[in-house]
Amino acid sequence: VRRLFAATGALAVLATAHSAGAQRDTILTYSEVTRSGAVHPIEGRTRAVDVNSTIRIGVDREALRRVTGAASLPQHFTDDVATLTQALAGAGEAVTAMAAAERAYAANPTEPNRIALLDALSVLGPRALAIARLAPEGSPFRAQLNWALRAAGRDPVAQYTAVFNTAAEYVNTLQQDAESFAAQNGVRVRMGAWIVGDQGSREVHLPGFDTVQTQAPNVLPTFQILLTADQVTQLRALGDQARTLRTQTGATPLADVTDVRDRLRAVAAEGLQCVDSVRGKLAAFQAQGQPVKEATDSLLAAWRTLRARYAGGATPAADLATTGPADAAAAWNAAQAWLTAVDALQKRTATSTEAAVNDARTSLLGCAGQVRTRAAGDLAPLVSSFASQAARRLATESLEFSDRVLALDVAQVPEQTELALVTAGPRSPGDQVAFRMSLVDAHKQERVVASQSYAVERAEPFIHLTVAMVWAHRDPPKDASGQPRGNEWHPAPGYSILAKRFLGGGRLARRYPLYGEVLNPGIGLNLSAPDFNLDDTPEFAAGVVLSVFRDYVQAGYSYNFQRSQWFPFIGIRLPLPSATLPVSENTTPSS
Amino acid sequence: MIEVPSTAADAAGEVAQHLQEPRAWLVVFGDGALAQFADGMAGGPVRRVLLAPDTDAVRAAVASCAGAFDARSRAVAIHPRSGRVVDQLLPGEPMDEVRLLTLFAAMDTP
Numbered sequence: 001v002r003r004l005f006a007a008t009g010a011l012a013v014l015a016t017a018h019s020a021g022a023q024r025d026t027i028l029t030y031s032e033v034t035r036s037g038a039v040h041p042i043e044g045r046t047r048a049v050d051v052n053s054t055i056r057i058g059v060d061r062e063a064l065r066r067v068t069g070a071a072s073l074p075q076h077f078t079d080d081v082a083t084l085t086q087a088l089a090g091a092g093e094a095v096t097a098m099a100a101a102e103r104a105y106a107a108n109p110t111e112p113n114r115i116a117l118l119d120a121l122s123v124l125g126p127r128a129l130a131i132a133r134l135a136p137e138g139s140p141f142r143a144q145l146n147w148a149l150r151a152a153g154r155d156p157v158a159q160y161t162a163v164f165n166t167a168a169e170y171v172n173t174l175q176q177d178a179e180s181f182a183a184q185n186g187v188r189v190r191m192g193a194w195i196v197g198d199q200g201s202r203e204v205h206l207p208g209f210d211t212v213q214t215q216a217p218n219v220l221p222t223f224q225i226l227l228t229a230d231q232v233t234q235l236r237a238l239g240d241q242a243r244t245l246r247t248q249t250g251a252t253p254l255a256d257v258t259d260v261r262d263r264l265r266a267v268a269a270e271g272l273q274c275v276d277s278v279r280g281k282l283a284a285f286q287a288q289g290q291p292v293k294e295a296t297d298s299l300l301a302a303w304r305t306l307r308a309r310y311a312g313g314a315t316p317a318a319d320l321a322t323t324g325p326a327d328a329a330a331a332w333n334a335a336q337a338w339l340t341a342v343d344a345l346q347k348r349t350a351t352s353t354e355a356a357v358n359d360a361r362t363s364l365l366g367c368a369g370q371v372r373t374r375a376a377g378d379l380a381p382l383v384s385s386f387a388s389q390a391a392r393r394l395a396t397e398s399l400e401f402s403d404r405v406l407a408l409d410v411a412q413v414p415e416q417t418e419l420a421l422v423t424a425g426p427r428s429p430g431d432q433v434a435f436r437m438s439l440v441d442a443h444k445q446e447r448v449v450a451s452q453s454y455a456v457e458r459a460e461p462f463i464h465l466t467v468a469m470v471w472a473h474r475d476p477p478k479d480a481s482g483q484p485r486g487n488e489w490h491p492a493p494g495y496s497i498l499a500k501r502f503l504g505g506g507r508l509a510r511r512y513p514l515y516g517e518v519l520n521p522g523i524g525l526n527l528s529a530p531d532f533n534l535d536d537t538p539e540f541a542a543g544v545v546l547s548v549f550r551d552y553v554q555a556g557y558s559y560n561f562q563r564s565q566w567f568p569f570i571g572i573r574l575p576l577p578s579a580t581l582p583v584s585e586n587t588t589p590s591s
Numbered sequence: 592m593i594e595v596p597s598t599a600a601d602a603a604g605e606v607a608q609h610l611q612e613p614r615a616w617l618v619v620f621g622d623g624a625l626a627q628f629a630d631g632m633a634g635g636p637v638r639r640v641l642l643a644p645d646t647d648a649v650r651a652a653v654a655s656c657a658g659a660f661d662a663r664s665r666a667v668a669i670h671p672r673s674g675r676v677v678d679q680l681l682p683g684e685p686m687d688e689v690r691l692l693t694l695f696a697a698m699d700t701p
Contacts, residue, residue, distance in 0.1 A: 102636065132689050149692060154631065
């Protein structure tokens with residue numbers, strides 16, 4: 001009986017499903033099951049899945065066989081193992097129960113005891129029949145069974161025990177045959193899954209393919225309407241900053257920080273004009289100006305690309321996702337090269353007394369200041385944000401299987417598995433989930449036959465809260481002399497409760513990850529505490545707000561209840577104009 | 592335990608009477624060697640082997656009690672609960688321990 005238990009346990013990795021599916025071109029097919037149970041087929045245009053979903057992966061074993069060639073175990077091997085596994089599961093307990101029932105009936109042959117004995121036997125009969133069907137006349141397994149039954153004698157308990165023990169030994173033989181086959185001829189299949197984030201990659205569990213442990217369920221909240229402790233702190237800090245800004249006459253509301261497109265467009269429009277104008281003056285430097293001239297041409301080309309693509313602000317999100325990273329990086333690199341060349345030229349010509357050279361150098365340095373400001377203030381945050389995403393994508397190409405990923409024969413590969421992201425451990429929007437299936441031959445050579453990665457995003461509707469500096473547009477109060485106090489833009493601390501991924505936003509987020517990563521629109525309620533009359537007593541205002549670009553840019557229309565006044569506003573998630581874009585998703589409360 | 596009806600004349604009646612008993616019966620038609628082989632594996636309190644004369648009357652008696660079966664059968668397995676034929680051994684079928692086990696296992700199957 002103990003042997004039966006051990007054999008049954010050893011069979012766990014060999015349990016397989018039957019029948020091969022219809023022929024398809026791809027080995028792996030994916031679908032996403034959300035927490036609400038909705039199934040989203042993952043198609044060619046799908047680039048992202050929801051951060052709380054389960055990814056089902058179908059394996060076309062026929063397609064896999066075609067890829068591996070003929071070097072795999074025959075199908076009946078799999079069927080036999082599956083049948084034996086099922087027949088042996090719990091057989092030990094059944095034999096023990098039957099022996100007890102037989103003793104009870106022998107000692108006291110009453111009708112209840114007879115029924116109990118028949119019940120006990122009825123558990124064993126079907127198992128023995130299933131095993132016997134795998135032992136055709138003349139087969140070695142049949143001979144082993146006959147020998148064991150002869151040795152068992154007349155006792156049904158002994159007979160069934162003999163059958164099950166022989167079957168368990170037969171399974172071990174099959175297992176050894178499989179190992180031997182794989183070692184000599186076959187190829188093994190390995191499939192793994194990883195979560196790839198800023199901190200590197202982490203192997204996650206795919207049932208049937210590995211022994212990686214799942215982790216405690218961790219669902220990213222989908223309904224956050226209370227301020228976290230950090231957000232309370234941010235709100236207080238914004239209040240202090242707003243008060244400070246109100247005291248600065250002429251304070252402006254971050255006029256040049258609107259959105260990603262406008263950043264790129266502003267670089268193109270203003271930076272280009274300056275660089276273009278100084279190009280004509282480079283002739284004054286003669287040969288010394290050649291490096292700067294070449295760098296200028298490169299810079300103009302890069303920035304003209306920005307102007308062509310982003311002028312007018314009509315670039316679709318998809319194009320922004322496709323071209324934005326490269327354009328921003330090219331513009332950044334060209335700017336850095338140009339600034340380096342200008343610095344070198346400035347040093348070489350610092351002692352020049354020629355008026356034309358000095359005039360050109362003055363113009364050049366003035367333009368360099370503008371370019372440096374644009375590069376540091378507009379391009380650097382974008383490049384940093386895009387580079388973070390690119391690093392996550394590139395990391396998927398260097399993932400390696402650990403020894404926890406099983407090496408399976410093709411016949412042993414499950415037809416379906418799934419990755420439950422909620423039990424896959426820590427993850428953040430913007431991470432990647434990557435899958436890879438490889439063939440490993442007898443010489444340990446690995447060949448990737450299927451791989452795929454998807455961005456992990458907030459693709460299902462959710463509500464969250466974000467803190468922002470609100471810049472209310474209103475007529476400033478006047479002092480005793482009738483002069484306006486401050487300008488028409490009034491800063492105030494506030495926060496927004498935003499609904500996201502509604503009205504088809506989920507589909508866009510799945511197709512265009514940067515829709516969620518960069519554009520990330522939302523609509524909701526904004527609450528703020530302005531001080532329109534500048535009496536240092538906060539007023540209360542509430543209104544509708546629209547949010548884009550991960551809440552860095554918000555705009556809406558609000559109502560000041562103390563002043564009974566409607567006003568438009570824009571909201572900036574950045575507490576200060578000089579702050580850089582953090583690369584982490586703001587929708588997850590930090591703790 | 593092997594059971595053998597006393598006389599050929601009364602065999603049909605005796606077979607019918609035997610089959611009323613709530614046991615798992617393997618009825619072997621007139622093949623003493625087969626009956627001995629089967630009896631060698633028919634242990635326990637509920638399994639019985641009945642060596643019945645291979646006559647039309649006996650086969651009719653078995654059919655009337657246990658339902659239809661192939662007239663050429665060398666042996667039929669009768670379920671202890673339903674009293675019906677659940678398996679049968681046909682001419683030419685190989686007879687070994689595994690085949691006999693399947694006959695008994697069929698009688699043990701619900």
